[in-house]
Amino acid sequence: MPMRLFSLRTPLGALLSIFLSLPAFSFTPSIGTIQPRGGQRGTEMTIRLSGDRLYEPQEILLYQPGITVTKLEKVGDQHKAVKATISIAPDAPLGEHMMRLRCKGGISYQRSFWVGEYPTVMEKRSEDGSRDLNSNFNEPQEIQINQTVQGVADREDADYYLLQCRKGQRLSVEVEGMRLGRLLFDPYVAILNKDRFELASSDDTALLFRDCAASIIVPEDGPYTILVRESSYQGTGACQYRLHVGEFPRPTAIYPPGAKPGQALDFTFVGDPTGDLVSKIDIPGKSPNYRAFVKSGEWLTPSGLPVRISPLPYHNEVEPNEGSKEATPTEAPAIPVAFHGILSKKEDKDWFRFTGKKGQRLRAQVFARQLRSPLDPYIIIRKEGDSKQIGNNDDAGNGDPDSRLDFEIPEDGVYNINIRDQLYNSGPDYTYRIEVTERSPALSATLPYAARNNSQKWKMICVPRGNRVGRVVNLSRSNIGCDLILESTSLPSGISLERDTAPRSINTMPVVFEASPEAEIAGGLYNLRVKDPKSGLSGPLKESIHHIEVNNAGTFHSYHDERLSIAVIEEAPFELTLEVPPVPLVKNGVMSLKVTAKRHPEFKEAITVTLPWRPPGVSAPSSVTIPKDKNEVIMGINANGSATVAKWRIFVTGEATCSKGPVLVSSKLQPIEIADPYVGGKIELAATELGQNTDLVCAISVHKEFEGEARINVNGLPHGVTTETLTITKESKEIIFPLLVSKEAKKGKTSNIFCSVVITENGHPISGTAMGGGVLRIDPPPPAPKKPVAAKKEPPKPTETKPAKKRLSRLEQLRLQSKNAN
Template sequence: MLPRLASAPLPTLLLAALLAAAGGVAQGSFPRLNLILPRGVPRGGDRELTFRGERLGDAEEILFHSEDGLVTKSLQPVDAAAFKAVVHVPENCPLGEQLVHVRTRSGISEYRSFWVGALGSVDETEPNGAIEQAQVVPLGSTVHGSVENEDIDHFAVDLEHGQRLAVEVEGLRLGSQRFDPFIAVLDARRFQLAAADDSTPTLQDGILSLVAPAAGRYVVQIREASYGGDNQSRYRLHIGGFPRPTAVYPAGGKAGEKLRVTFLGDAAGPITREIDVPAGPVGGIHRLFAADDGGICPSPLPVRISALGNTLEQEPNDEIRTATPGDVTRAFNGIIGQPGDVDHFRFAARKGQVFEVKCHARGLRSGLDSVLNVLRADGTGVGGNDDAKGPDSVYLFEVPEDGEYILRVTDHLDRGRADFTYRVEFQPPQPALSLSIPRVDRFSQTRQTVFVPRGNRYAVLVNATREHFDGDLVLDGSQLPAGMTMTAPVIKAGQGQVPVVFEAAADAPLSGRVIPFEARQVSAQDPQGAAGVRGRFENHADFVTGDPNNAVHYSGDVTKLAFAVVEALPFHVEIVPPQAPLVRNGSLPLKVVVRRAQGFAQPVTVELPFRPPGVGAVPSITIPPDQSEGVYQINADGKAATGTWHVSAIAMADMGGRAWVASPLTPLEVAEPFTTATLARASCVQGQPAQIACTLTQLRPFAGAARARLHGLPPETTAPELPFTKETKDLVFEVATTANSPAGNHKSVFVELVTTVNGALVRMSGGGTELQIAPPAPAAAPQAAPPQPVPAAATSPAAKPLSRLEQLRRQATGAK
């Protein structure tokens, strides 16, 4: 029995009642969200946003991935493809990116972003393409604009001597266009004082800061890095006196403890603060914003929440003999501060200890491209790594003997800079678990949400990725929307994927929810998974792609899954449970039934997304508008995983957009065949019969008679099917040929074994063989008769023993 979890009881309904209620079915589905304008808003008040896409006319709700207190105050349709929303953004809302879905009456959109800032908004005003046309803006503003082809926008601010000017742009990070911005600051004499194209903390968006060398007017310039652009190349340009550091050191601390950090890279100098490291999650990221009397930085720097305290490097430590002493129970922190810099740390370890040694640098937005090496105390190498998991180094260190060791950290290209911070942690390999839904389209979020029609079902595949552990997993459906239930098989140890079916009651309220969809490890000793490894759903949506080879330039990452109950649809799909198993090297027709509401006459495309290992099928079948049944042919190879699996069909119809339903989970048995067969090679002359011997091996008993059929025979060649039982060991196929049977060596011949189980046919492909058909020998020329020898006394010749093939042939024909 499969586990079924519900957030509310699901009443039992008759199919007739469901179809009768289909008068209010959805007439559009699969809403799409393409863009939210403006691309950002200041926090602290009600803000109007316009949502644009496709099939958004029946939008009912905005689903926020964050828990930052954003509230939708109103929704007002514009047309079928857009609506306006008033969203309250609290004064204490964290700055940065907000990811949202739109829930309509018929589905859930992909998630897109808008940004929250601390500064007042100013719209760009043209013309501002020349320095003398620079638009004057208040210091402490966020400018919303766009860059056309070969366009340069200019903005002017007035500064006092010694006053800090910081500039940050959100362009690529807006996630709607491959826009690579370039920013610069010019003085009154048009000399460039600072410029930035790409900045490690902000990817391809630039950041810069400077201290005004004199009182006067300064111009901030923005353009596309290669002077391109178009009306979709939008930006948010923050101009103010806020601190804009490029790194924080150390870049991590022990969970739940206080940590003294220094912000590096700001033009006004280092900024030291004491912060509280959150208590969890351990291994997570704390978003740390630099702030002072000049304001708050628009975007954060990441600080790792760790189980380890800190050891800070002590210069000089460029050589082994001056290595900073430390301990593997604390993280090693340092800065590769100049070109050619090398940092060394000394630590002790015991034979048999195993550590995953990881350098956290690029993952914490440092510019360092780390290289790690572990050395013995005498400098001889043990091992190391450059790039293992992305650009950060990871090395599995198995301690060979007790003693002291050296950790060496450097940059791959021997670069160095005052903000090339890093953090190295030694930890035993930690078990980890994550869930995902496989993509059906590489660059889209299609079917990465769960929206279930009332009185119907929807299904997804769930992938489970385990690291450093194995074991059974169960999915948690306790937070689903009201009226929705989940049926999910246990994800067995060694198994990485299962189909999961969600069902909504016919009277379930139309609603949605974004939840941390989770799985937990269970065992016989811990059936509830109280102490087991836990993991949750993760999704990485490709917001911006481009050269080379559609590389992902910016993605939106979430750790929650969106669910919704949507309007009813006028069709259901079911798989008729097969009465017989699918055997290895065999095939099985799955009967699929579409139950249509009156008047629904659309073709329905059916897919079988989950197939047990070693089981194959066509991508989809289509059931025509005037039919309600179809056959999904599946087959198993010789190594297919045996056992009882559960499969579900998903079906799609065009309802003014793609609309999906799913069947219940249906058991499918994959089994060893009842019988296997081996065919012997055979030959004959055109027009003459051939005999193909078939040796049977009985693997499992079966009732009644089965049949063996030859397939792949050449044209003008036939052979009757032969019956056999569980006791039969040998068969002989009498192959008839004609004068027109093609001569040659025919290698496509194989035997099919058909067994009846529970009134259903079990088909299995047996062994193959070769059939050699030769042309007749040419007629010989007449020759003179040789002289007749004198007859000798007659003797009876010894009887020649019959071959095994001839014995079987006589047995088959009843000859004596």
């Protein structure tokens, strides 16, 4: 199915005026760190964003509410730091806040800033900053309770903090280390008494990923020491942490782990040293990443506990429910439904029941690790009263340890789902939620990764004024087959979106963002959605950013959102034009694309050109290069025999490094047609001897008529065999290639001989393989006739000479006489 076209024209005069007045080339600002790493609610503070190419900073893009930037200014003349004055609202959400810096030349990578309830103090270090001053238990840094410490876990370093506590007081500690998103850092924390005895310690926690937390009830008045280090003493100067020390509650789980939107519900917070805490919370109407906080006294937990918000009706487990007859609830509910429970007892198993109708196609989905429970779930589906399993599942796949099972109801009745831990582990924080729903259609989209272990590269859509930036969008369809189109309710002023309708047969689509020459330099966070034009069903374009990603080890801290950063930036120093020949690319054919760069007079650098999106069955080189001081390059592409016959549009992207950073631009979308071959046929078997010429006969079948003559060649001939280029017309039925076979030709059978044909249409070549599978056999010459062999004359036999009679001795004579006498 062809794609429908959406086009945009840019005035040539405006474009020329841009190129004649191009400012200094500065692109792709980079931020490495934000210091300090966090701040206190209800305060105003200054933060420093350090990196490179931070020319003309414009604004900080904030992903969460609660922080306002009141001032933004550059630091020095090296363009490596920006200072921002921010105001943190008293009700700002606690925890991670994501931000990007937008400059005139682009948008930086996403970085994090953390909001807490406590004032921040810095770890004491030497004047030159090379070492800390709290690495000895007997010489700790003194702090107050209800403070946050920002420190560094160096190599073979242990940081000690001393504070005074009262008997019966709750003392909690929590470390933000890995979650700061800077590098792979596995922190360890312990609470020590005055005798250096560990009262509590923590390395990894399910709730906080690789970060740690511990909490105790103080046994007696006196000094207590907090120890922080890298778990294996392999820290570096980049292993920063935020240590919260206070009277805050620190539960490890929440129950129930799910709720309906807009519901006011009593939640039980499990795992605090004072016992379970109950708090009523008003659930928001919509929040995909909602976290619940509990307050004890005047303090909240530093980080919240995830709660799944869904409109599904749900049932909490009622003990005992360890078998089919005891399954929760007593009356089986209809689909859709959700269940909540805790695997709290040793080798615990929980059973639930629901009603199903024959033919229902259902999905059972467990939310455990996704809600930061330590549970590794394993589920089984059965018809109630029947031991035979309908299905079971451990992991959903793709690194998701939660269970997901798709199944079909074989007959009307009541069915059971039972859940346990894969290794039969259990505990008071082994909470879970199970959703059983009908498999409904769903749509979504993502942007592919441009580099391994770098999920942010080119994820920011920065469009130079009067230019374009193209992207490939990955499409996901679940339980539906449909065409898709990409839509946006809003974009920065002056940016338009050029795209086609993607047919149901493909899972990727090309899109091009174009900025008008007069577009204002501005940007922000924007939602894009994919939509089925017929049914109206739509889904979000999701962005997943992995802040810590280790080769072959996976991701360790990620952020997920449904907004993309899009901006109009300063003019780029070059523009790309893609020229696609106005003829089809035939199956098993090749085509040459011409890419032209229109450069600013001062820009001379090489440009790396890629073809990011290719129609199904079309291949291209990974990249070609427009050399320095050159303006053109040819990119050869080819279509295999399974290429999809249709009309598509493609674009090329050019990346170049300017004196002040890399920049990326794209061409317009240009039409290309994939077609069936014009000519086909069959190559007859040919056989000859060394030194004996022969003919290669080919039957011609013309599938689509063409004007004039077409050149046809034989390819794949063995060494020592040559032929000539011939021509055919649309009336040709057969063609005979004379093969010149030398005496040095390669002997034996040569397969896979094929014919290529070049047809000229509208002055442009259509090149492809017309036929293949030809065989040529070259035999050695027969041996020369053998001369008759003369019979060999046998020499005369010598006369047989009788041996002389042997004379017997006297003894032998006597013996012979005795023998004859007897």
